[in-house]
Amino acid sequence: MSGQTEPFTFDDISETAIAAAIAKYPAGKQASAVMPLLHIAQRQMERAAGSAWVPRAAMDAVAARLGMAPVRVYEIATFYLMYNTKPVGKFHLQVCTTTPCWLRGSDDIVAACKKATGIAQFGETSADGLFTMTEVECLGACVNAPILQINDDYYEDLDTARTEALLAALKSGAPAPPPGSTIGRHASAPLTGQTALRSPSQATQNAE
Amino acid sequence: MAKVIVDGIEVEIANGSSVLQACEAAGKEIPRFCYHERLSVAGNCRMCLVEVEKMPKPVASCGQPVADGMVVFTDTENVRRARRGVMEFLLINHPLDCPICDQGGECDLQDEAVSYGRDTSRYDEAKRAVSQPDWGPLVKTTMTRCIHCTRCIRFSTEIAGVPELGATARGESMQVGTYVEKALSSELSGNLIDLCPVGALTAKPYAFTARPWELRKTDSVDVLDAGGANIRIDARGAEVLRILPRMNDAVNEEWLGDKSRFSVDGLKRRRLDQPWLRDGARLRPATWDECFAAIAARIKAVAPSRIGAIAGDLMDVESMFALRDLFTSLGSGNLDCRADGARFDASQRQFYVFNTSIAGIEDADAILIIGSNPRHEAPVLNARIRKRYLASPTFIGHIGLPHDLTYPAMHLGTDPSVLAALTDGSHPFAATLRAAKTPMLILGAGALARPDGAALHAAAWALAAQFNMLRADWHGFNILHHAAARVGGLDLGFLPAAGGQDTRAMLDGGVDVLWLLGADNADIAAIPPETFVIYQGHHGDAGAARADVILPGAAYTEKDGIYVNTEGRVQQGFIAVKPPGSAREDWRIIRAASASLGQPLVYDTLAALRTRLAAAHPHFAAPAAFRRLAATDLQGPAPGQVALSNAPFTAVAANYYQTDPISRASPTMAACVAAHSPADNTNFGLAAE
Ligand code: SF4
Ligand code: FES
Ligand code: FES
Numbered sequence: 093m094s095g096q097t098e099p100f101t102f103d104d105i106s107e108t109a110i111a112a113a114i115a116k117y118p119a120g121k122q123a124s125a126v127m128p129l130l131h132i133a134q135r136q137m138e139r140a141a142g143s144a145w146v147p148r149a150a151m152d153a154v155a156a157r158l159g160m161a162p163v164r165v166y167e168i169a170t171f172y173l174m175y176n177t178k179p180v181g182k183f184h185l186q187v188c189t190t191t192p193c194w195l196r197g198s199d200d201i202v203a204a205c206k207k208a209t210g211i212a213q214f215g216e217t218s219a220d221g222l223f224t225m226t227e228v229e230c231l232g233a234c235v236n237a238p239i240l241q242i243n244d245d246y247y248e249d250l251d252t253a254r255t256e257a258l259l260a261a262l263k264s265g266a267p268a269p270p271p272g273s274t275i276g277r278h279a280s281a282p283l284t285g286q287t288a289l290r291s292p293s294q295a296t297q298n299a300e
Numbered sequence: 301m302a303k304v305i306v307d308g309i310e311v312e313i314a315n316g317s318s319v320l321q322a323c324e325a326a327g328k329e330i331p332r333f334c335y336h337e338r339l340s341v342a343g344n345c346r347m348c349l350v351e352v353e354k355m356p357k358p359v360a361s362c363g364q365p366v367a368d369g370m371v372v373f374t375d376t377e378n379v380r381r382a383r384r385g386v387m388e389f390l391l392i393n394h395p396l397d398c399p400i401c402d403q404g405g406e407c408d409l410q411d412e413a414v415s416y417g418r419d420t421s422r423y424d425e426a427k428r429a430v431s432q433p434d435w436g437p438l439v440k441t442t443m444t445r446c447i448h449c450t451r452c453i454r455f456s457t458e459i460a461g462v463p464e465l466g467a468t469a470r471g472e473s474m475q476v477g478t479y480v481e482k483a484l485s486s487e488l489s490g491n492l493i494d495l496c497p498v499g500a501l502t503a504k505p506y507a508f509t510a511r512p513w514e515l516r517k518t519d520s521v522d523v524l525d526a527g528g529a530n531i532r533i534d535a536r537g538a539e540v541l542r543i544l545p546r547m548n549d550a551v552n553e554e555w556l557g558d559k560s561r562f563s564v565d566g567l568k569r570r571r572l573d574q575p576w577l578r579d580g581a582r583l584r585p586a587t588w589d590e591c592f593a594a595i596a597a598r599i600k601a602v603a604p605s606r607i608g609a610i611a612g613d614l615m616d617v618e619s620m621f622a623l624r625d626l627f628t629s630l631g632s633g634n635l636d637c638r639a640d641g642a643r644f645d646a647s648q649r650q651f652y653v654f655n656t657s658i659a660g661i662e663d664a665d666a667i668l669i670i671g672s673n674p675r676h677e678a679p680v681l682n683a684r685i686r687k688r689y690l691a692s693p694t695f696i697g698h699i700g701l702p703h704d705l706t707y708p709a710m711h712l713g714t715d716p717s718v719l720a721a722l723t724d725g726s727h728p729f730a731a732t733l734r735a736a737k738t739p740m741l742i743l744g745a746g747a748l749a750r751p752d753g754a755a756l757h758a759a760a761w762a763l764a765a766q767f768n769m770l771r772a773d774w775h776g777f778n779i780l781h782h783a784a785a786r787v788g789g790l791d792l793g794f795l796p797a798a799g800g801q802d803t804r805a806m807l808d809g810g811v812d813v814l815w816l817l818g819a820d821n822a823d824i825a826a827i828p829p830e831t832f833v834i835y836q837g838h839h840g841d842a843g844a845a846r847a848d849v850i851l852p853g854a855a856y857t858e859k860d861g862i863y864v865n866t867e868g869r870v871q872q873g874f875i876a877v878k879p880p881g882s883a884r885e886d887w888r889i890i891r892a893a894s895a896s897l898g899q900p901l902v903y904d905t906l907a908a909l910r911t912r913l914a915a916a917h918p919h920f921a922a923p924a925a926f927r928r929l930a931a932t933d934l935q936g937p938a939p940g941q942v943a944l945s946n947a948p949f950t951a952v953a954a955n956y957y958q959t960d961p962i963s964r965a966s967p968t969m970a971a972c973v974a975a976h977s978p979a980d981n982t983n984f985g986l987a988a989e
Contacts, residue, residue: 148480161463166479170468 100149102157106136110157122158126168129154130175144184144243145176173228180224181217183262185209186241189227192234197251201238202227204255208263222263235280236273245271302368307375319361319372320348328374331383331412333390333497334449335362338553339458342450345390347412349382350374358382380416387416393428394498395444396421402440403499405512409447430475436483437971438562439492439501446476446500452492459555461686461706462486476500483975487679487956490561494544494554505562505968506542510534519546520873521863522560523614523784523856524960526745527658527678528865529556533857533876540564540857540877550659550926551869557679558972559956559963566966570840572852573881583850588882591849592896598813598832599630599897608634608811610803611794612818612837613783613960616861616873617920619853619886620785620794621913622901623817626890629899633797634811637789639822640749641803644757645937646790650929651757653787653868655775656740657928662688664776666695666736668729670719670760671949672744673703676956677782678866682706695736697729700744700949714948716752719759723766733767740769740776745786746952748779754940761936770931777931781866782952782959783821788864791917816843817886818853820961836889838879839961851893852883855962859885860906862913862920870923 102110113128130146133154138144151169155162169175176184185205189198205211205225209218217224231239236248240255245268247258254274261269277283301312304319306326313322318341323330333345343363350361353371358379361372373379390409398404430443450467453476457463464486468479478484484492492501515534522529522543529552534542543564545556577586577594599607609627611620620637627635646652656664661684674682682705688694689707696709699718712718712729721727733739743760747753761777763769769776781787789795796802801810809828816822818837824846827833835847838855856863858879862872879885884892887909894901903909914921953959955976957969 161457163464163466163479166468167466170479171470 096148098147098149100133100147100153102133102153103136103140105139106132109135114158123160123164126154126158126160126165127172129157130165130169134175142182143179145179173226179217181222183223183242185223185225185259186228186231187225188229188231188233188237188239188241190230190234192230193238196237198238200252201240201250201255204252205240205259208256208259223259233280236277242268242271247271248273249275249277302366302370304366304368304370304372306372313366315366317366319350319352319359319364319366319370322366322370323350323361323372323374330361330374331416332362333408333412333447334451336451336454336495339451339454339495342454345447345449346386347383347390349379349386351376351379383416384418387413388418388422390447391417391421392423393444394447395427397445398499401442401445401499402502402507403445403496407499408497409499428472433477433481434483435478436489436975437968438489438504438558439484440504440507441477442500442502443475443477444500445498447498448474448476449497450476451495451497452476452501455492455495456484456486456489458690459491459683459686460486460488461683485976487558487675488555488683490558491545491555503542503562505565510536510541515541516876518857518874518876520857520876521784521865521871522552522556523863523873524560524563524963525557525678525680526781526784526786526866527552527557527681528784528863528867528869528871529560529680530871531556531560535857535876538877538880540567550657551865551871552680553684555680555683559959559969562968562972563963563966565968566839566962566964567855567857569967570961570965571880571883572838572840572844572850573879573883574852575882576844576847576850578848583847588851588892589896591851592893594849595813595834595893596896596898602812604631605634606811607632607813607815608801608806609636609815609817610639610806610819610822611635611637611785611789612639612816612843613785613821614856614962615785615789615818616856616859616863616886617785617788617792618861618906618909618913619817619890620789621792621916622887622890622894622903622909623815624792624794625901626894626897626899627815628797629894629901630897633800634806635794635800636796636803636806637786637792637794638749638803639783639819640745641807641823642745642749642753643802643804643940644748644754645940646795647937648933649791649868650775650777650931650933651761651937652779652781652790653929654742654778654780654866655929655931656778657867657926658684660928661685661740662691663774664688664694664736664738664740665692666733666739667697668722668733668739668741668763669696669698669700669705669709670741670743671700671716671747671750671756672742672780673700673705673951674742674744674780675703675705677744677746677952678780679956681780681866695729695732697732700747701951715946716756716759716944716949717946719756719763719944722763723759730767736767738774738776739767740778742778742780744949744952745779745781745783747949750945750947750949752940752942752945752947754938755942755944757937758939759944765934765936770934772930772932775929775931779866784863784865785818787866787868788862791864791868791919816847818961819843821959836886837961838883839965841961841964851889852879852881853886853889854879854883858883862910862923867926868919868929869926870920872923 109132113125117124133150151165155165209223214227304322309326311325332348334342348361349358351373453465456465518533530546530548532544547554575591576583686707697712698709722730764777807826813832815834820841820843824842834849835843836851857876957972958964963969
């Protein structure tokens with residue numbers, strides 16, 4: 093995992109993405125591309141160093157590319173919590189603890205994460221460097237609460253056992269289990285089966 | 301215009317004004333923390349709430365534009381309750397550590413808390429704690445006190461043009477700072493201290509020194525650059541403790557450069573507090589009479605053409621006037637106030653002042669800067685150029701060492717050959733100048749001190765004439781001096797009389813007795829060993845080290861004095877404290893010396909001196925009556941004997957912070973130099989490439 097002091101240059105994949113991002117804005121307004129560029133930098137770090145974060149050197153590179161004062165980029169990168177300004181583990185566990193998830197047992201998920209990874213507090217990274225756990229606000233998937241977001245994927249309908257199994261799988265180095273509901277629910281369909289539109293609609297009947 | 305009724309008082313105010321401005325026009329005071337007249341509106345403190353008829357909720361008056369027929373209430377129960385609520389929230393995370401806070405007694409938060417604060421706090425939870433970053437030797441941070449008004453961020457971004465401050469993170473975690481800890485690199489950083497409405501940013505060198513009510517306040521004029529910023533000297537007892545800017549929209553608005561503000565500790569160090577006389581290889585303490593006797597003996601022993609005087613950069617007009625009178629009565633015309641050795645035609649006032657005037661910069665639409673780095677030579681004036689650049693499109697070209705001037709300036713070249721390319725139109729910037737309606741050029745005084753200074757002077761004037769800068773309604777030819785005494789000295793004619801020697805000639809052995817009136821920045825090393833040197837001044841600097849007689853004078857805080865800034869504005873400073881030890885005001889020393897030389901000057905009081913000064917030079921009679929000169933006489937300055945060379949322009953001083961005996965004696969300025977290594981992006985000590 094690289095530290096704050098290492099230099100940062102954009103790689104080829106990033107350069108292609110940067111060109112596309114800047115092209116979306118009128119000439120002279122390229123500073124508008126600051127958020128996509130920070131995201132591109134974070135992705136590059138994920139590819140290159142296995143840790144999706146934006147080191148300061150990357151923020152400076154973004155500032156230089158867009159002709160902005162570095163502090164303006166720091167402001168943005170620190171304002172949005174999805175930019176990680178500190179290194180994170182290979183698996184970034186983002187546990188939702190907002191009310192719906194909490195009502196559905198997010199405390200259990202947090203406890204399971206702590207137990208499986210040895211992490212004591214939000215914001216910490218496990219000793220093996222694999223996991224970082226952060227507390228996040230509503231992920232917008234409350235119907236299938238509680239939610240644990242790992243890197244870019246949502247794992248839904250969790251409980252203690254399934255969370256532990258999920259983390260054990262990740263730890264073992266096996267391919268990540270498929271994201272989505274961990275109880276086989278289709279999208280956000282009701283748990284107890286379909287509750288509405290159970291008979292063919294009036295319109296369909298008339299047509300027959 | 302919009303008609304607005306504020307608490308029953310009807311006021312007319314320009315459309316687009318804010319409700320807060322309307323309230324002020326009606327004489328109502330609105331509490332505010334984030335709003336500042338010279339900064340953009342942020343509207344984030346919510347202290348300025350007022351009620352407006354037909355609006356359901358209280359509105360933040362600083363950000364609310366007026367509308368015709370608006371009815372505003374500034375002092376209803378609702379308004380007071382709303383402000384009390386805002387105050388309570390502001391104080392939630394504030395440490396309430398007024399007893400150990402330097403802002404105490406001049407704190408907006410403290411003042412408003414008297415009106416809107418509760419007597420006890422209802423907040424029992426833990427307060428937020430934040431770290432205290434190090435912003436360098438000048439600004440001390442106590443960020444727990446910060447109320448997130450963002451004034452400091454807006455100042456550094458908008459006025460100073462050095463965007464290093466920002467608000468990082470958000471919500472409860474939001475912090476105002478540089479994110480990457482570093483010393484502030486603006487030359488105007490001290491103004492953050494004045495702007496911060498609370499005690500989050502205070503003066504580091506002044507920490508825990510005094511309370512505002514202990515200080516004696518004296519109005520004066522800054523002399524550490526030629527801008528003539530208006531200042532207030534705060535002293536306690538015999539000691540000057542701090543210097544703050546005073547408001548003057550025509551000169552410094554309300555800003556002050558860091559050197560001018562923080563060199564005060566240099567006033568207490570390396571002071572000459574008694575006369576000294578050379579005895580063989582060493583200087584020994586002496587009495588005034590011994591010194592005057594020694595001077596008289598030497599002066600009487602040589603021909604008048606073999607005595608001379610050079611006036612330095614910090615001198616007041618009165619002492620230069622007295623010394624000139626003395627030398628005239630002694631029959632010597634060897635006088636020069638251009639201690640830097642510049643030789644140029646000063647026969648007309650418009651040749652050597654900043655004719656456009658500082659406020660006039662705001663009317664220029666193209667600016668050509670030649671051989672100067674205004675950011676270091678006059679930071680407050682530089683802020684005015686930036687202000688102009690922000691207000692409307694202004695084309696700025698710069699000839700000289702490349703610098704970050706805090707605004708985009710097209711770098712045209714580093715040497716005078718660009719002038720020729722502009723004259724013959726081959727340089728693209730010539731088209732810009734031609735298209736401009738109110739173009740101006742700024743010629744640095746450092747450029748005038750070059751061997752080919754007079755030729756440059758003439759070439760710049762010719763350029764001004766060619767590009768329509770010299771008109772009855774607009775004068776675009778400007779000299780930017782860096783010595784506060786220079787324009788005053790030139791106004792007095794403290795210059796070689798017909799057949800007299802100039803600075804260079806006097807330093808190179810042209811005289812046997814040389815009187816250095818605070819001339820530490822002259823090329824002292826060139827003075828031959830046999831020359832008898834009289835040094836009159838306040839600091840043990842270069843001049844005193846070489847002197848045969850030292851006459852201890854007064855620093856600018858220790859005398860009443862008139863100074864003329866680079867635009868030719870006559871301003872008066874007042875005495876704040878007495879000179880140390882047996883040091884005396886400079887004109888008095890010269891008066892006493894004149895008596896022992898048998899040529900007593902005709903004035904014994906400062907008032908009599910000033911009367912004579914005003915009679916000889918009428919513009920000193922009415923200092924307030926500053927007028928811009930119109931360019932009516934187009935005959936330019938004489939080009940001198942040395943042809944224009946293509947040697948690149950150099951920096952006037954090695955750094956911004958130490959340029960004169962006072963700042964060189966200041967530990968704070970030394971700390972600033974140490975904090976800003978040449979590798980830093982401020983271009984300090986940038987070498988020519
Ligand atoms: S440090 Fe002072 S000026 Fe800056 S945001 Fe905080 S309170 Fe305002
Ligand atoms: S509360 Fe957790 S996803 Fe909405
Ligand atoms: S002064 Fe109006 S919101 Fe701060």
